[in-house]
Amino acid sequence: xxxxxxxxxIALVALGGGLAIAHSLIPPKHPILLGTPKPPESGPFGVVxxxxxxxxxxxxxxxxxxxxxxxxTQAGPGLNITTAEAFEFFQKGVSFVDSRNLDEYTxxxxxxxxxxxxxxxxxxxxxxxxxMLDPKAPVVVYCGGGMCDASKNLVNYLQAAGFTRCHIMHDxxxxxxxxxxxxxxxxxxxxx
Amino acid sequence: xxxxxxxxxxxxGGIVLVVRVLLGGLFIFAAVMKLSSPAAFxxxxxxxxxxxxxxxxxxxxxxxxxxWIEAVCGLSLVLGLWARSAALVLTLLLxxxxxxxxxxxxRDLNVSCSCFxxxxxxxxxxVGWCHIARNGVLLALALLVVWxxxxxxxxxxxxxx
Numbered sequence: 388x389x390x391x392x393x394x395x396x397i398a399l400v401a402l403g404g405g406l407a408i409a410h411s412l413i414p415p416k417h418p419i420l421l422g423t424p425k426p427p428e429s430g431p432f433g434v435v436x437x438x439x440x441x442x443x444x445x446x447x448x449x450x451x452x453x454x455x456x457x458x459x460t461q462a463g464p465g466l467n468i469t470t471a472e473a474f475e476f477f478q479k480g481v482s483f484v485d486s487r488n489l490d491e492y493t494x495x496x497x498x499x500x501x502x503x504x505x506x507x508x509x510x511x512x513x514x515x516x517x518x519m520l521d522p523k524a525p526v527v528v529y530c531g532g533g534m535c536d537a538s539k540n541l542v543n544y545l546q547a548a549g550f551t552r553c554h555i556m557h558d559x560x561x562x563x564x565x566x567x568x569x570x571x572x573x574x575x576x577x578x579x
Numbered sequence: 580x581x582x583x584x585x586x587x588x589x590x591x592g593g594i595v596l597v598v599r600v601l602l603g604g605l606f607i608f609a610a611v612m613k614l615s616s617p618a619a620f621x622x623x624x625x626x627x628x629x630x631x632x633x634x635x636x637x638x639x640x641x642x643x644x645x646x647w648i649e650a651v652c653g654l655s656l657v658l659g660l661w662a663r664s665a666a667l668v669l670t671l672l673l674x675x676x677x678x679x680x681x682x683x684x685x686r687d688l689n690v691s692c693s694c695f696x697x698x699x700x701x702x703x704x705x706v707g708w709c710h711i712a713r714n715g716v717l718l719a720l721a722l723l724v725v726w727x728x729x730x731x732x733x734x735x736x737x738x739x740x
Contacts, residue, residue, distance in 0.1 A: 395664035399655060403648030410614070411643045417618040419642060421625055421635040488691070490704075509618045510697075531689060540622050 417509045420543035426466045427525070427552040466542075466555055468527070470566050473556040476527050477568065482520050484528045485575075486537040487560065493574050497529065497563055502575035505540035508548070515577045517548065525552045532559020595730025596659075598720050599666075603656030605717070606669060610650035612696025617642045623693035627679050628686070648672065656724065659733025666724035673718040680706045680714070 464472050477483065483500040485492045492502045501520070507513035520526055526545065530537035542553040556563070564570060613620045621642035624630070630637045648668065655665035676694075683690050689705045702709035729735045 392664050395661045396667045403651040407643035407647040419618045419621040419639050
């Protein structure tokens with residue numbers, strides 16, 4: 388009786404495993420991207436839009452390349468950057484992306500940071516935020532720091548979408564907050 | 580093994596039927612939700628940090644194998660075909676889930692469950708004691724089927740009549 392019970396249990400697991408292997412051979416709609424992201428390509432900082440409305444009401448774009456004084460170098464910051472390096476990016480107008488959960492973002496995030504997660508991209512959301520980012524410009528992604536993987540996962544999917552200059556603020560939002568750098572609170576303007 | 584008799588007392592047979600169908604249906608639902616987005620479930624599995632980072636292929640395997648085993652065992656429970664064996668497999672799976680969740684609590688990880696895909700009930704937010712309690716209840720129900728057999732209206736019962 389017991390041996391038959393166990394044999395059938397093993398057979399059910401084997402059937403499930405066989406179906407799983409067969410299913411895994413079908414290319415998924417969204418690929419499973421795990422592991423460490425590729426290092427970012429070096430290059431100039433992106434262009435920070437800076438529209439100014441003149442006295443006569445006309446819009447004048449004073450956009451300037453933020454790299455005017457910093458020519459591209461081959462040895463730029465690596466994939467993982469410190470909070471201090473992230474703050475340098477912040478001062479140069481680089482886009483920041485918060486990859487934590489929505490509640491954490493709402494409670495507090497880096498000033499002007501976008502909200503985007505790997506789960507959103509997998510489920511076909513987050514395209515509005517993606518359209519706001521320049522794939523060729525640096526993007527700093529952060530999560531809760533420590534053993535948090537959300538940044539790494541998001542960067543994997545951003546790289547697959549053509550973003551070549553992603554950085555991860557390794558120590559995450561807690562370190563940024565502890566450093567006294569600019570933060571904001573509230574729900575994201577673009578949540579999906 | 581008289582304690583593993585497949586013929587529970589008549590009133591218990593109806594209760595086991597309800598438990599078996601509800602449990603099976605729940606696991607089929609969980610499997611469908613996970614299989615609708617293997618990538619999202621794979622990320623969730625990776626977040627638990629049970630499988631080493633250099634063994635991503637095992638994470639991908641788990642992302643497909645766990646829901647398919649849930650689906651097969653869930654269907655088996657609903658039909659009452661090899662129900663006791665299916666309940667045994669689900670018992671082991673649930674015990675594994677409980678151990679994984681306890682491990683994340685101990686390591687203070689902030690991990691989402693993805694147990695039912697985008698749905699979260701009755702627990703929400705990062706995995707915690709609520710998830711352990713929920714899985715504990717499901718484990719007790721699965722053990723009931725292991726112990727009592729398939730109950731009423733089961734293919735197992737019809738085929739042995």
